[in-house]
Each structure stands twice: as structure tokens, then as C-alpha cells.
Amino acid sequence: MISDATYTVMFYGLSATVILLALLAVNARQLLRAALGLMGMLALSAGLYVMLRAEFLAGVQILVYVGGIVVLIVFAIMLTRSSELLEDHPAKLTRILGATFSIMFMLIACYALGTTKFTESESTQAVRDEVRDIGLALLDRGANGYLLPFEAISLLLLVAVIGGTVVARKTPPKHQPFTTGGDLRGETVAHPPLVQDDEHVVESKS
Amino acid sequence: MTTMNIAYPEIIVIATAFIVLVADLFMTERSRAALAPIAALGLLVGIAVTATLTPVTGELLGGRFAMDPVAWWFKIVFMLASLVAVIMSMDTLDGRARVRPRGMGFRGEYYWIMLSSVVGMMLLISARDLVTLFVSLEIATLPLMVLAAWRRDDAKSGEAGLKYVILGALASAFIVYGFSILYGLARSADLNEIARAVATEKSPAFLLAVALVLAGTGFKLTMVPFHMWAADVYQGAPTPVTAYLSVASKAAGLAFAFQILFRLFGDMLPQWGALIALFAAITMTLGNVVAIVQHNIKRFMAFSAISQAGYFLLGFLGDASEGVPAMIFYLLVYVVSNLAVFACIVWFANETGKEQIEDYRGLSLTNPLTALCMMIGLFSLAGIPPLSGFVGKFFLFSIASKAGCHWLVAVAAVNSTISLYYYLRVVRQMYIEPADKEAQPPSPSTSISITVAILTIVVSILGIVPTIYQHIHAATITWLASLQ
Numbered sequence: 001m002i003s004d005a006t007y008t009v010m011f012y013g014l015s016a017t018v019i020l021l022a023l024l025a026v027n028a029r030q031l032l033r034a035a036l037g038l039m040g041m042l043a044l045s046a047g048l049y050v051m052l053r054a055e056f057l058a059g060v061q062i063l064v065y066v067g068g069i070v071v072l073i074v075f076a077i078m079l080t081r082s083s084e085l086l087e088d089h090p091a092k093l094t095r096i097l098g099a100t101f102s103i104m105f106m107l108i109a110c111y112a113l114g115t116t117k118f119t120e121s122e123s124t125q126a127v128r129d130e131v132r133d134i135g136l137a138l139l140d141r142g143a144n145g146y147l148l149p150f151e152a153i154s155l156l157l158l159v160a161v162i163g164g165t166v167v168a169r170k171t172p173p174k175h176q177p178f179t180t181g182g183d184l185r186g187e188t189v190a191h192p193p194l195v196q197d198d199e200h201v202v203e204s205k206s
Numbered sequence: 207m208t209t210m211n212i213a214y215p216e217i218i219v220i221a222t223a224f225i226v227l228v229a230d231l232f233m234t235e236r237s238r239a240a241l242a243p244i245a246a247l248g249l250l251v252g253i254a255v256t257a258t259l260t261p262v263t264g265e266l267l268g269g270r271f272a273m274d275p276v277a278w279w280f281k282i283v284f285m286l287a288s289l290v291a292v293i294m295s296m297d298t299l300d301g302r303a304r305v306r307p308r309g310m311g312f313r314g315e316y317y318w319i320m321l322s323s324v325v326g327m328m329l330l331i332s333a334r335d336l337v338t339l340f341v342s343l344e345i346a347t348l349p350l351m352v353l354a355a356w357r358r359d360d361a362k363s364g365e366a367g368l369k370y371v372i373l374g375a376l377a378s379a380f381i382v383y384g385f386s387i388l389y390g391l392a393r394s395a396d397l398n399e400i401a402r403a404v405a406t407e408k409s410p411a412f413l414l415a416v417a418l419v420l421a422g423t424g425f426k427l428t429m430v431p432f433h434m435w436a437a438d439v440y441q442g443a444p445t446p447v448t449a450y451l452s453v454a455s456k457a458a459g460l461a462f463a464f465q466i467l468f469r470l471f472g473d474m475l476p477q478w479g480a481l482i483a484l485f486a487a488i489t490m491t492l493g494n495v496v497a498i499v500q501h502n503i504k505r506f507m508a509f510s511a512i513s514q515a516g517y518f519l520l521g522f523l524g525d526a527s528e529g530v531p532a533m534i535f536y537l538l539v540y541v542v543s544n545l546a547v548f549a550c551i552v553w554f555a556n557e558t559g560k561e562q563i564e565d566y567r568g569l570s571l572t573n574p575l576t577a578l579c580m581m582i583g584l585f586s587l588a589g590i591p592p593l594s595g596f597v598g599k600f601f602l603f604s605i606a607s608k609a610g611c612h613w614l615v616a617v618a619a620v621n622s623t624i625s626l627y628y629y630l631r632v633v634r635q636m637y638i639e640p641a642d643k644e645a646q647p648p649s650p651s652t653s654i655s656i657t658v659a660i661l662t663i664v665v666s667i668l669g670i671v672p673t674i675y676q677h678i679h680a681a682t683i684t685w686l687a688s689l690q
Contacts, residue, residue: 108414109414111410112409112410112411112413112414113387113410113411113414115409115410115411116391116409116410116411116412117409118390118391118411119393141267141268142267142268143267143268143269143270144268145267145268145270146270146335146337146338147267147270148267148270148271148329148333148338149335149337149338149341149342152326152329152338152341152342152345153341155220155322155325155326155345156326156341156344156345156348158322159319159322159323159345159348159349159352160348162227162315162318162319163315163319163348163349163351163352164352166312166315166352166356167352167355167356167358167367169358
């Protein structure tokens with residue numbers, strides 16, 4: 001068991017680093033740096049979870065965020081020509097307004113959360129066998145279980161997967177004649193109209 | 207009560223969604239035209255089963271999923287809205303449109319995603335804990351974001367999807383941050399337990415949580431100043447999706463607001479009257495004033511929808527036993543009227559590929575019946591007396607008046623007049639301006655004509671037949687008693 005002093009030092013050290021990395025993620029000029037800042041921030045917040053004795057949550061945080069999402073972001077940055085998109089300098093007024101509102105929100109949130117006395121949960125000591133408890137709660141059909149959101153979130157993930165596939169798909173599927181380049185003239189075209197080899201397709205007029 | 211039958215509506219819609227998705231795998235492109243009828247049939251069965259459900263109250267999973275009379279009405283509205291949206295999408299997706307929009311395809315996935323969002327909305331109103339509430343809200347809105355970006359290689363549609371995703375994620379972040387603070391204060395995820403725990407709460411953290419959750423709710427309801435996403439998303443999304451978005455996201459937003467304002471913060475609602483009144487006034491005024499200068503009909507309908515959100519907010523003032531039935535009734539009226547107008551817009555876009563208000567000139571000469579139906583729908587939205595829109599608005603205005611907000615009633619009345627002006631702009635184009643001689647007159651479509659006809663009849667009689675309002679009112683009384 002670590003002493004209270006070490007605990008405090010660790011907490012403030014971790015928190016300060018997390019905040020700095022979060023600022024880097026938001027302010028970095030290069031996307032890759034921002035992604036790395038995000039990765040460090042997410043990994044270190046897992047450290048905060050460990051200090052709160054939520055080891056399972058810390059593990060999931062590393063697996064899902066650091067191992068999954070940030071890696072995906074890094075791939076997206078590297079596989080696209082994102083370096084050409086960097087020259088985005090928001091107007092000074094926008095930046096000042098954004099900073100003002102963020103700082104105001106931070107101050108309000110700090111004040112509100114700092115002055116409120118949160119009652120401690122009785123179950124803080126009962127964290128033995130945490131993973132088992134979480135697993136049981138997720139599949140519990142009773143009043144304390146989370147079976148419904150657990151099942152519902154699988155539908156959400158499927159929506160995200162299928163929707164993402166449809167929106168991001170580069171080539172149209174074969175024999176879908178109506179995935180056309182459209183019949184409208186003079187429409188804004190992001191890419192040249194798709195070429196179709198199906199006989200049902202009326203020749204694209206645009 | 208632990209009978210399974212209260213979950214039948216959700217189960218039927220989910221089953222239909224998966225039948226559509228799996229059938230799509232094995233179908234040839236030609237036979238995929240059968241997908242829309244399958245989806246529509248599933249929704250019809252869902253509506254029929256819900257309508258014959260007895261009793262309409264019950265709980266499952268230890269109270270984590272509950273059915274009540276108000277949820278019953280919401281589910282009927284959700285399924286009706288998506289049924290009409292499925293029928294409206296048929297022409298566009300099956301290639302029967304004369305002018306086909308760029309990149310509409312993937313029919314199986316399209317209907318599947320639409321049905322998934324209905325499931326999310328139905329779970330939303332039945333949820334009894336924060337986790338289910340948040341997950342179902344995401345299931346309801348994520349499909350809408352995907353649908354908005356559905357048109358491949360169309361810059362506007364992509365822009366709509368991207369804006370919706372970014373601002374929607376921000377709103378969800380607000381909501382989930384607020385939820386986490388609420389959970390910390392109440393030490394429970396159960397909505398009823400939180401309501402009991404925070405009934406006397408006045409701490410700054412609680413107020414922060416309330417502000418965050420209400421900001422997120424305002425986004426879903428397109429309440430000013432959280433309305434910025436609406437215009438671009440409505441304009442860029444494929445037209446049938448815009449129709450669905452305008453009614454479904456509003457209905458889901460109202461369902462979410464019901465869960466938050468009545469179930470979670472029901473005891474505090476009377477104290478927030480002045481704030482709600484202020485937001486209502488700003489929302490309807492801004493929506494109306496900006497709608498006047500719009501030229502694109504979809505953008506125009508977006509601002510009309512924003513101003514309608516302001517009218518909905520009137521129902522949260524004053525006595526809940528009158529406000530709740532008035533809001534549900536107006537939701538029904540709004541959904542039917544808006545869908546009637548949008549069915550005409552979808553049909554017109556299919557036939558001509560145009561979506562400017564000026565393009566509608568002379569429609570009464572080429573297609574007199576469609577022009578008439580569209581006019582009735584627009585007049586109902588404006589609140590012209592014999593139509594249902596008037597009755598709905600009348601109920602809402604009288605609630606604000608009883609709550610003592612006479613200035614707000616005056617603002618709302620002025621706004622109704624402004625809205626009449628801009629709805630009349632469309633009617634003027636259809637009836638007074640001469641038709642374009644060179645353009646080929648649009649030809650009617652069977653599926654949309656039938657839909658428009660039915661919707662117009664409903665718009666006309668909903669306000670005259672008192673049984674529906676009576677049923678809603680009776681349902682509300684039981685619901686409010688169960689909240690105590």
C-alpha cells in the first residue's frame with residue numbers, strides 16, 4: 001500500500017500531464033502530434049483509473065482507446081494526404097471566443113464540482129473480483145442489471161459499422177444500377193461521376 | 207407485471223430490420239424493390255400490435271424497460287413517421303424518379319438503418335436508467351447522421367453528415383457529462399431514484415449537470431441557440447431523409463425532453479418556467495424570421511421546423527396534466543402535416559430535380575390536387591382554423607396563457623402571423639405565378655399520391671374529431687399519476 005503523500009504526488013503529477021497532453025491534442029498544428037497527444041492523454045488517464053482501483057476500466061481504456069481508436073486515427077492520418085489540409089488558421093475572433101468560452105466553462109465546472117460535497121459510495125471497499133461483478137451485472141436480468149443497454153449497444157455498433165461502410169465505400173457495388181452519378185446537371189461534384197458497367201444505367205448526363 | 211408482450215413492438219421492428227438486411231444479401235438488384243414493402247409491412251404490423259396492446263402499462267427486466275400510455279403514443283408516432291418515410295423513399299431508391307439524385311443506393315442498408323433508428327427512439331421513451339437512455343439516444347441519432355451523408359460523391363450530403371456528426375457528438379458529450387455528475391450525486395443510474403435523490407438538491411454541481419443535460423436536449427429539439435446544425439443538414443441530406451429527419455428527430459427530441467424534464471427533474475420544472483418561456487420566444491422568433499428569406503425549400507422547412515420547436519416548448523409551462531397531452535397532440539399534428547408537405551417536396555424533387563421555392567410556380571395548373579394537399583399541409587403548419595394545426599397551437603397557447611405568460615402568447619401569436627406570411631410565399635408560387643411553359647409538367651407517382659392523400663385527410667380531420675385528444679388526455683392522467 002502506498003502512502004498518502006506518494007498518492008497525492010502521483011495524482012497531481014498524472015493529472016497535470018494529462019491536462020498538458022490534452023492541450024497538445026487540441027492545439028498541435030500537425031495532426032500526427034495531436035493524435036500522439038491524445039494517445040498519451042488517454043493512456044495516462046488509465047493511470048488515474050488504476051489509482052481509483054478500477055483496474056478493469058483502466059485495462060479497457062488502454063485496449064479500446066489507445067490500442068483501437070488512436071491507432072485508427074493514426075492510420076487515417078497516414079493513409080490520407082492530411083498534411084495538405086493543415087493550413088487552417090481560424091480567425092482571431094473565433095480563437096478568442098473559443099478560448100474565452102472554454103476557460104469560462106472550465107472555471108464554472110471547477111467551482112461547481114469543487115464546492116459540492118459528493119457522498120462517498122459505500123461500495124468503495126467492495127472492489128474484489130471486479131471483472132466478475134461487471135460481467136454479471138451486464139447480463140443480469142434483474143433490477144440491478146444492465147442487460148438492455150448491453151444488448152442495445154450491439155445494435156448501435158452494427159449501425160456504426162454498416163453505416164460507416166456504406167458512407168466510406170469507394171467503389172459502387174456491382175449491379176446496383178441506381179447508385180448513379182445522378183441525372184442533374186451542374187451539381188457540385190466532389191469526384192468525377194462513378195462509372196457503371198450495368199446495362200440498366202442510363203448514361204450519366206453530367 | 208412481467209409479461210413479454212409490452213416489448214413486442216420493439217421486437218417486431220428489430221426483426222423486420224434484420225429480415226431486410228439479410229434478405230438484401232441474397233437478392234438480385236431487380237428484386238430488391240421488394241425491400242421497401244417488407245420494411246413497410248413490418249412497421250404496419252408493429253403499429254397494429256402496439257395499437258391492440260392491452261394493458262399498455264408494464265415493466266420488464268426488473269423495471270429497466272417500461273411501457274406506459276405516453277410511451278405508447280410516442281411509439282405509434284415513431285412508427286407512423288418511419289412508415290411514411292419508407293414509402294416516400296421508395297421512388298427515389300428504386301430509380302422511379304425522373305431525375306435521379308447522385309449516389310442513392312444500398313437499399314437494404316438504407317431501410318435497415320432507418321428501422322434501427324426507430325428501435326432507438328422506441329427504447330428511448332421506455333428507458334428507465336441513464337445508461338439505456340444514453341445508448342438508445344445514440345441508436346436513434348447515429349442512423350440519422352449516416353442517412354444524411356447517404357448520397358455518395360455529393361459534397362452537400364457529405365457536408366450535412368459531417369456537420370451533424372460533429373455537432374451531434376458535442377451534444378452527446380454534454381449529455382453524458384451531465385449524466386455522470388448526476389450519477390455521482392445520486393449514486394444510482396435509475397431515473398426514478400435519481401429524481402427522488404435530487405428532489406431537494408441545490409448544489410452547484412447539480413445545476414451544472416442540469417445545464418449540460420438541457421443544452422444537449424436543446425440540440426436534439428433544435429432549440430435556439432442550439433439549432434445551427436439543422437439548416438445545413440436538412441438542405442444537404444437526401445430529400446426523403448430530410449422528411450424523416452424533420453419529424454423523427456423532433457419526436458425523439460421531445461421524447462428525450464419528456465424523460466429529462468418530467469421523469470428526472472419533474473419537481474423542479476415549475477421553477478424553470480421563465481427560462482423555458484424565454485427559450486421558446488427566442489426559438490420561434492429566430493426560426494420564423496430567418497425562414498422568410500430562404501429560397502431553398504428544404505432549408506425553408508428547416509427553419510420552419512426550428513420555429514415549431516418553439517411552440518412545443520410552450521407545453522412545458524404550467525400544469526403538466528394539460529401541457530403533456532397538448533404537446534403529444536401537437537407532435538401528432540406536426541408529424542402528419544410536415545410529412546404531407548414533405549411528401550409533395552419529395553415527389554417534386556423526384557420529378558424535376560429542383561428544390562427552390564420559385565420552381566413551384568404554377569404547380570396548381572399542372573398538378574392541382576398535389577398543390578391543394580401541399581397547401582393544406584402548409585396551412586396546418588401555420589395554424590389556420592379548421593385544420594388540426596390550429597387546434598394544436600390553440601391548446602399550447604392556452605397553456606402558456608394559463609401559466610401567466612401573456613407576453614409569450616402575444617409573441618407566439620405574432621410569430622404565427624409571420625409564419626403564415628412565409629408559408630403563403632410557397633402557396634403564392636403554386637397558385638398565382640404562371641407555370642413554366644417549357645418545362646415538362648411533373649407526372650404523379652402512385653405511392654406518394656396515396657400517402658399524400660391519406661395524410662391530407664388526417665391533417666384535416668385530426669382537429670375536428672375529438673376522440674384522439676380525449677384518448678391522449680386520459681393516457682396522460684394515468685402517466686402523471688405513475689410519476690408521483
